[in-house]
Amino acid sequence: MRVAWCNFSLLHFVARFSSDFHTLHCRDSNSVQQICYSAGAAIPPSMLPWNCEQRVSEAAFGGSSTMKLPGSRLLIAAAMAHLASPVAQAQDKNALKTDAKAAIAQMQKLGEPMSRCSISAYIEQGPIVRRTFASTPLRPGDELLTLNNVNVAGKSAEDVVALLRGIAPGTVIPVTLERNGEPMRLDLTCSDARPVTEAAVGYLKAVSLGKFDDCVSAIRQRSDMGSGGAATMLQCAAVSKNAANYNIAQLTFDFMRMFIEDAHWVPALRGEAIQSLRSSEATISQNLGSSRFEELVSATKAWPGGERMFDATAPNWGLFRRNAEAALRARLIDPESARIEWPYGFVLGSWKPVLSKRINGYWTCGSINARNRMGGYTGSSSFVVVLDPVGNVLHTEMGQSRDFDLISAQCSQAVKLLPPPQFDTSKPIQTTQGSSLADELRKLVELRESGALSEEEFQQAKRRLLGSTN
Known part of the structure; x- marks a missing residue:
């Protein structure tokens, strides 16, 4: 099996709207563009080599798409982008624009944006709800068992998305789930996935055209973009010609806070969250104060069984x-x-x-x-x-x-x-x-x-x- 080092860049975690794209993709470490999805990694871009056939956990974006969570290199790359040489900055911007164009093309191929059922939640393999938005009876940590009387227990996020594609907005669907170890049944009214996917297409188009300030503005106007949106906004701000006008440290803190919250419900994300936190230490501590960084460390220690994880995973x-x-x-x-x-x-x-x-x-x-x-x-x-x-x-x-x-x-x-x-x-x-x-x-x-x-x-x-x- 060919093993490659995986390098993160913007939009590798953005806008995968089909169950056809759920496998880890890598290229050789010498290539300019590499793709690595490592949401389920124990030590992510702590740089361990990735098996290029590794399956990764997925997040159902609004019950209508999948988004990849970024790795810790994203944070340091974003923080350094406005400090880089003109040549390096140009390379970063070109890479982001290329990724955005590819993501838009894939969405259009799948007929997105379209009006269809959204359960207003981000989910991971299981499927487990890790974050909700809009009005939904679902809660973070819910483990879905059936949707619309179809068994989804143990299914991937792509399977859930495929099911929801066949259900119209406004439909009331029965849901059975497990919450805090107890079985529950509830009725869920589907929202329309179109506004969310249209917003995603909108900021992707801004990135593809090199309009990074428009990207930041578009994401800031919404509260339903999740940690993937927060990470995208961070990179757009960092590569913008007006980067000095953005509080990169605060954007980094906001992303990390959301990522750690997600990892509370999805243990597979915790290793990646820890490494991302280490990557952001100096950026947050030097600009916002060490107490803000310790606030994030304390949040990892609130994970079930995570009391010693941050300290125990420190390098020698x-x-x-x-x-x-x-x-x-x-x-x-x-x-x-x-x-x-x-x-x-x-x-x-x-x-x-x-x-x-x-x-x-x-x-x-x-x-x-x-x-x-x-x-x-x-x-x-x-x-x-x-x-x-x-x-x-x-x-x-x-x-x-x-x-x-x-x-x-x-x-x-x-x-x-x-x-x-x-x-x-x-x-x-x-x-x-x-x-x-x-x-x-x-x-x-x-x-x-x-x-x-x-x-x-x-x-x-x-x-x-x-x-x-x-």
Whole structure:
């Protein structure tokens, strides 16, 4: 089975109106556009590879369509969009417009918008109601058993949508369900799905035309777009040329609050919600205050059985630091002389090198200074390092110790997204044998420079050494 890294962009969770589209779609990690739906993931874009045939939970939008919940990369990408270079911004906008056009085409193929039955609820696999809107007797957490005398127990959201397509608005349908462990029967009057789907088409068209402010305005006018709509509004605001006029942190907070509320009723969403929350920590804490972020953390602890989930799923930050320092030292002429400073912690998201594609993972910026071949210190320069969830280094870059260099410029903007260090920066890093990793790397460098090791042998030995610290 081919496994690929999945990268989130806008509208992957928007406007899937057919039961024909319920399977995870991935492309190779090197492609510009990737599609990943991971609502049921335990560790989402904490970057674990996804099986491309994995089925995912669906949400019935107004009982008439399905919407995908975004992953945590969405948050960091949205927060960084207005800080990115002009080239990166153009790439983001073009990707959003392309996705919107594809979503509109799919909806039109299915005859949307159309007048048909809506149960005014978002549902997940089960089917379980996770959010309601308008006037409906349904409640979040309800598990649907029958609709209009048809058994839907254990069915997917697509199955429910297919059933509702054949029922006219205004029809009163009998519903049996389980609420808080007790069976219930009620009558539900179908609302019309058309206004909701027309609104969705409207903001999709705005995105496809690059009218991102219109997208924000359209979604703000409605209260029935759910967490998917909140996420769409966040990205539209972030890529808008008027991004400075929007409170990106508040939009991030609003989306996270809704996502965590949804996850209360759907345990399969909780892992993704936790990772999304980690991605948004610095954006929310630095702009709205740490108490607002803790408010969201407390909401996750109110989940049934979720009291320790946020704390228990934290990465091994000490391992992150150790592996990152090893990778940085390996690039130096005199590894032992390195003075590495960690003013910030790691955040889950993506880093966009100037001339390369985005790299997804836990990343941070810091500063480093070391001796050159003449024995003098070169001066402090910025660095960035990206790691995967288990601590493997995916990417490192270092500045040039000049008044201005691209890495320093990028980091000076990106630090607005970084939290405080999650580890004790006062303690030196040691290998498990007690000798410093810098000493071991220095020995390898000396052996290479003396001719005792070829470049290939040096690289192999370095990989073994860095691997032994994991």
